[in-house]
Amino acid sequence: MALQQIVQETVTGLGYDLVEIDRTAGGLLRITIDFPWQPGSELFINVEDCEKVNRQLQFALEVDGVAYNRLEVSSPGIDRPLRHEKDFERFVGELIDITLKAPMGENAVGLVSASRKKFRGTLERTAAGDGWQIVWSDEPVGKPGQRISKKRIPAPLNALGFALDELREARLAPVVDFKGRKPKVET
Known part of the structure; x- marks a missing residue:
């Protein structure tokens, strides 16, 4: 399975939206997540959310044999990219x-x-x-x-x-x- 598909399925399966996947030459795999948008909702990603996704992604990536040196899961931050x-x-x-x-x-x-x-x-x-x-x-x-x-x-x-x-x-x-x-x- 492709990296994009593994990450997308894992993140959405936990109830989050995948904002961005960034893979660097040094082996860093950076995943950015957010809550699905609902009008009037102001939910913010916290450390526990990132930890939950990180643990599940580590397992999913290990099962599929995806090579990486370090995995980072974070919120989009105050300068969130707009793509879609x-x-x-x-x-x-x-x-x-x-x-x-x-x-x-x-x-x-x-x-x-x-x-x-x-x-x-x-x-x-x-x-x-x-x-x-x-x-x-x-x-x-x-x-x-x-x-x-x-x-x-x-x-x-x-x-x-x-x-x-x-x-x-x-x-x-x-x-x-x-x-x-x-x-x-x-x-």
């Missing part, structure tokens, strides 16, 4: 970083450079609902305590529509708020 359509659906409205496979070229509009490939902004569905877009402002971030004139005109919002096959990489933007979790807003 369901990942994008899950993180609509979140701040993400994307890198395009090719520069914008002739599709560049307004003040956006034609050679630009990297963007950070909010992930949204397109108005038609059949694609994705990232919305951002190139306004500089204000410093704490900095006074900003009320007369200042804010920078316009930019939007870039994209298809998943145009992306080299997409990740959640690693923004850390040291003030703790915010209370849930009741809808």
